[in-house]
Amino acid sequence: MTKEISRYVNRDLSWIAFNRRVLEEAQDPATPLLERAKFLAIVSSNLDEFMSVRVAGIQDQIKAGYIKKDFSGYTPAGLWKRLLRRANQMVAEQYRTYREVARGLAKEGISFRRIGDLSDTQQSAMEIYFREIVFPVLTPMAVDQSRPFPLVHTHELYLSVLLQADEEQTGAGAEEEEPYFALVQVPSILPRFIQVPGRPNSKKTEFVLLEDLIEKYINTLFNGYTPVAVDAFRITRNADLTLDEEGAEDLLEEIEKELRRRRWGMPVRMEIDRRMHPFALQMLREELEIDDNIVRIDGPLDLGFLMKFGGAIAGRNDLRDARIDPVYPPELDGAQSVFDVLRQEDLLVYHPYESFEAVNDFVLQAAEDEHVLAIKMTMYRMSGDSLIVQALERAAESGKQVTVVVELKARFDEERNIAWARKLEKAGCHVVYGLVGLKTHAKILLVVRREAGALKRYVHVGTGNYNDSTAKLYTDVGLFTSHPVIGVDASALFNEVTGYSAPHDWKAFAVAPTDMKDTLFRLIDREAAHAREGRQARIIAKMNSLSHQDMIDKLYEASQAGVKIELIVRGVCCLRPGVPGLSDNIRVISIVDRFLEHSRIVYLANDGDEEVYLASADWMTRNLTRRIELMCPVFDVRLRKVLINMLRLNLSDNVKARELLPSGDYQRVTNDLTPLRSQFEAKDISKWRTLL
Incomplete structure (x- = not known):
């Protein structure tokens, strides 16, 4: 094995390993049968996107005669062969699992039949x-x-x-x-x-x-x-x-x-x-x-239809996961105005355990409030019948300044976002399509309100999209705040995206592509300096993917300095943990369960003066260099503790967590502790809201 390969896991091979973890959920006998069918559908839809984007890109490189190795040591042609072999092996395994699930459903009286x-x-x-x-x-x-x-x-x-x-x-x-x-x-x-x-x-x-x-x-x-x-x-x-x-x-x-x-x-x-x-x-x-890449299938083509199959089965809750009903945030429950609450305290909402209705109500109240002058937000992926869009239309029609940064290049949502853009423009909203060459992936909503003769800003910053459908299926965190420093940065961010504005001197935010990477490097270097001086030094970071080579190298440096690093990376991870002399102090786990882990959270011990950030960005090259992304600090000490509890709950998972080994393989976390399934524990809000 070459030195390059020993340092990094290939991004696309890591993705194949991720989709295998999804397949393992379909294979798990402990997973209810209709949920197993759903995971089979997810495997298919994931593979469709992977083939149409990542594999298609590798094919284009091969046709163009590109032979340079990537940072993990693979040429396009060498990677192509390995990807097809592993993908085809996975598909064969997927259909063996399909037949097993079909037999199980047949025993429960649910079956697909041939006409004859x-x-x-x-x-x-x-x-x-x-x-x-x-x-x-x-x-x-x-x-x-x-x-x-x-x-x-x-x-x-x-x-x-x-x-x-x-x-x-x-x-x-x-x-x-x-x-x-x-x-x-x-x-x-x-x-x-x-x-x-x-x-x-x-x-x-x-x-x-x-x-x-x-x-x-x-x-x-x-x-x-x-x-x-x-x-x-x-x-x-x-x-x-x-x-x-x-x-x-x-x-x-x-x-x-x-x-x-x-x-x-x-x-x-x-x-x-x-x-x-x-x-x-x-x-x-x-x-x-x-x-x-011609694949012979032993069974129905495109198992994506199984995603809707469970909905066609009346009753039979014994074949489904136990229902989790989102709770409305207690701080807002019964409050006459969300603005009255946010003037007194910041608020954190954890989806899907807490309801996305809190976000909808924030926009609905802003649209109806006569003291609100302006509403500004980013739109990356929206649901098909968005209450937020309806509220923005009403706000614009009532004379409020409404600005929406619509990302037209959100992959596979382009047509839907074009339709939203035209609908919003027709209602009188100012619709902006972002900056040339960059996708706008930041998740931020700003409300400007006149209060006591002055203007006050209210901000929502999230790790996930403003989509009430996926908010029931993804774990995401949203911060509501009226903190004046965050408000000023929020206004500056919209000014940079919608108009001509010199780079802002951010007081709270870190924004990609200009300074988020540098900010993260500075924070990691600070933890390394603490470790070298024998002070408290620890990093916990949760994200969807980690593939930026310089970021990985920076984490390796921090590990070598003695920083304890724990990463919760659901999908692609090119970092190789536990390599002696390189990444001894790094642990990586992936949690694949009924909800898609989507939050981006960063914790730094900082010699006891703890810091926590919420972000829209994964640590990938595209996010840190080719997208408008946002990382926001959580100033409220109480809410920082809540987020730390969420991270600790994930790190304690020994049911659905898999640990990344130095070899690049994943294995289920097993120990002698009481079984803890973090997503099920999280439905008990006291598990993560209780302060330590």
């Missing part, structure tokens, strides 16, 4: 459903000299159909050199699974997959022809946007054009039924120009 296995009454009901609901939506697309190969959309399910003409079409005794070829798209507008009417005196719940139903009656689409082979397939296209932001007169229009071009991105992966007819496969290879 249904009773006559059930088959008749399915035929009616096909004729009345499915058939009118289907479009057979023949491929021949007069009809070119149609556009195959990324991540959509298709059926390839081989046909033989009936004698009336060819003439008796005529011989065909090769079969006719056609495609049928499985319409994503219809449910992927259809519940079958129950059998008499049976409590079983049975479903049929849409593609199986279409295959059963595929002959109705091709009168005069006989189907000889029907095979499912699905492609993943290169989905990376290539924008000339500086040359674009209108960024919104440029992104819309690029989204249209994305439909024609080169295929980077094709999933096919393992029994696909050789002729059909050859046709697809030639027409789609794909030779590598």
Whole structure:
């Protein structure tokens, strides 16, 4: 093993290891069956994005003849081979797990059935459903000299159909050199699974997959022809946007054009039924120009449909995780005005255990309050029916100054954000698309209010998006404050993003790409100096990913100086902990559980004068150098203790935590202590709100 490889774990191989941890949740017998099905869906959706962005980028490098090694020691070609091998191994394991979960559900009376296995009454009901609901939506697309190969959309399910003409079409005794070829798209507008009417005196719940139903009656689409082979397939296209932001007169229009071009991105992966007819496969290879990364699937393609499957099962709470109902923050419960509360104290909200309604109410009250003059916020990913957007529209229509920094380049949410931008502009909001070359990923909301003849600022800073849907699925932290220093920095940040403004002398914030990395380096160096002098020195940092080489090297330096470093990194981690003489003092754990760990929190012991920061940024190159990110200190001593409790709870997890070993592998944390599952402990708010 070379020196470079021994120091760092490759980013993409680390991601594969992360998705394996997600798969382990689907494989865990202790996980309820419907939750196991959900994790199988997450594995599929994760892999789709990985292939369309990361693997597509590596493929582009190979085609361009790029042979330089990355900082972990891999060339694009060498990495490509390893990624495909490990991804294909994972997919095979995923489908073995799918069959195991399906058997378990069948024992519970819940099953997917083939049409031929249904009773006559059930088959008749399915035929009616096909004729009345499915058939009118289907479009057979023949491929021949007069009809070119149609556009195959990324991540959509298709059926390839081989046909033989009936004698009336060819003439008796005529011989065909090769079969006719056609495609049928499985319409994503219809449910992927259809519940079958129950059998008499049976409590079983049975479903049929849409593609199986279409295959059963595929002959109705091709009168005069006989189907000889029907095979499912699905492609993943290169989905990376290539924008000339500086040359674009209108960024919104440029992104819309690029989204249209994305439909024609080169295929980077094709999933096919393992029994696909050789002729059909050859046709697809030639027409789609794909030779590598063709994956034979033993089961239904795209298990992403399982994400919605649990919702189709009435009752059966025994097959789900216990419900957790978000609690409204007690400080706001019963208060007439959120502003009255925040004038007296800062407030911390921990989602999903505490309700996102607190954030919605903050904006709703600001929109209705006659003393509020301005509302400014960033928008990265919003839910489909956002109360915040509705409140901003009302605020603008009532004459308030409303400014929204909408990130149009939020990957795979571009179209939704374009729609939000136009909606907000129509209502009279000032909509800004951020700075050229940078994504605006900071999560901040500023309310300016007139009070007693002066202006007062109220700020919300978060680790997650202003999205009430994901706030029920992700763990994130939000800080409400009226601290004047934070308020001044918040105004300065919006001025820099929306107008011409010289770099601000930040008093509280650290902002990427200008100074966040330098601030973090300074804080880490300070802990190292404390350690060398024998003073209290400790770093705890929680994030989604860690892949910035200079940041990793800085942590190695601090470890060598004697700083105890504990990292809670859910996903990619390129740092290699526990290497003698390099990272002896560094421990890395990853927690994968029912909620997606999304918080970014940094704690520093600072010789007893503890500091805690909330951030929007992971420690990745893109976040620290190519995005507008925000890191905010928590000044309230009481709230700092609460955040430290949250981190300690994570570090104590010995049920869902995996520890990163020096080899780059992960193993479950095991010890003789009482089992502690941090996400379940956190639902008892006293576990982390109790001050130490």
